[in-house]
Amino acid sequence: MSRFLNSRLQALAPYTPGEQPQMQNLIKLNTNELPYPPPPAVVQAATAQAQRLNLYNDPEATALTQALAQEFGVVPACVFTGNGSDEVLAFCFQGLSERGVAFADLTYGFYPVFAQLYGCDATVVPLEKDLSLNLSRYNGMQKTIYLANPNAPTALAVPRATIETFLQQNPDALLIVDEAYVKFGGESCVPLTQKYQNVVVVGTFSKAYAMAGARLGYAVASPELIADLNRLKYSLNPYNVNSMTQAAGVAALAERAYFTGCVQKVCTTRDNFVASVRAIGFECAASQTNFVLCRHPGFAGQALFAGLRQSGIVVRWFNNPRIENYLRITIGTEEEMQQVLAALRSLTTQ
Numbered sequence: 001m002s003r004f005l006n007s008r009l010q011a012l013a014p015y016t017p018g019e020q021p022q023m024q025n026l027i028k029l030n031t032n033e034l035p036y037p038p039p040p041a042v043v044q045a046a047t048a049q050a051q052r053l054n055l056y057n058d059p060e061a062t063a064l065t066q067a068l069a070q071e072f073g074v075v076p077a078c079v080f081t082g083n084g085s086d087e088v089l090a091f092c093f094q095g096l097s098e099r100g101v102a103f104a105d106l107t108y109g110f111y112p113v114f115a116q117l118y119g120c121d122a123t124v125v126p127l128e129k130d131l132s133l134n135l136s137r138y139n140g141m142q143k144t145i146y147l148a149n150p151n152a153p154t155a156l157a158v159p160r161a162t163i164e165t166f167l168q169q170n171p172d173a174l175l176i177v178d179e180a181y182v183k184f185g186g187e188s189c190v191p192l193t194q195k196y197q198n199v200v201v202v203g204t205f206s207k208a209y210a211m212a213g214a215r216l217g218y219a220v221a222s223p224e225l226i227a228d229l230n231r232l233k234y235s236l237n238p239y240n241v242n243s244m245t246q247a248a249g250v251a252a253l254a255e256r257a258y259f260t261g262c263v264q265k266v267c268t269t270r271d272n273f274v275a276s277v278r279a280i281g282f283e284c285a286a287s288q289t290n291f292v293l294c295r296h297p298g299f300a301g302q303a304l305f306a307g308l309r310q311s312g313i314v315v316r317w318f319n320n321p322r323i324e325n326y327l328r329i330t331i332g333t334e335e336e337m338q339q340v341l342a343a344l345r346s347l348t349t350q
């Protein structure tokens, strides 16, 4: 730290991204990416656009915004695009959270970081004993509530009907629904953005669209809320989504069959994997995402994490007392998950 750093930032604890190891031959199951590459049409769209990198990209991301609007059945004025959903979430913390924020004790690790970065007063609401989220705990809060749905790292979702009731009963709360994993088993709240003024749905191309490295996220909300996000974007970086990513995003939305197939494969592999780890003594709740959270009653999470690492398998372990004996394992290909299973079996039978 230099002596020039603003004093308010000296105590900031930045987000720790999952490891992105550059070694070949590792089975990388730690950051919830899709194990399949983007389809050729997406690669071609990005490559063709690369020929024009001398020119600035479209700050309004017109074609992409239109394609997203069409995908969701809304008008383009209800759609915002960002440099990953992390940027969209950052704008929400920066600009829509003055009355304080609330989020779960176990949820996306960026929420507390953004709250600290933007000086938001944060209320942390514990999950239930079974790690489910009881939305009624947030009743009456006139704050901005951040809800990852399905939640990470728990892999559990809140039904849309529950969220709709909450929005009706809490018109003075603003609910930010982070749907990074919705395609793997959640119910999207996008339709609620057309009925309620107090909800923003945030999504990403990083998980179900195989584009984590392209950095593309979006928000769907009322035109007023979208205008607020644009006010922030045009005050920071009007060119936030680069031209290759815009082109890739448009192409991805036209490849519905490919991505539906990928998501189905992941879900099938996931359900097989859950059954298999249970059969070797793990506790593992049914997952509504592309990862599972599991533990073995006889082994410490950190030891299993280290053991897998020794076998060339990288998963996520959280140094948090509530889940310190759990592993969060991204669902890879069927073959990768067979190897994980074999490694877990040998680590837990000595």
Ligand SMILES: *Cc1c(COP(=O)(O)O)cnc(C)c1O
Residues within 6 Å of the ligand: 032, 083, 084, 085, 086, 087, 108, 148, 152, 178, 180, 203, 204, 205, 206, 212, 215, 216, 217
């Ligand atoms: C992965 C993830 C994101 C981040 O997505 P990017 O679009 O890659 O920034 C946001 N929220 C949750 C809950 C995630 O797991």
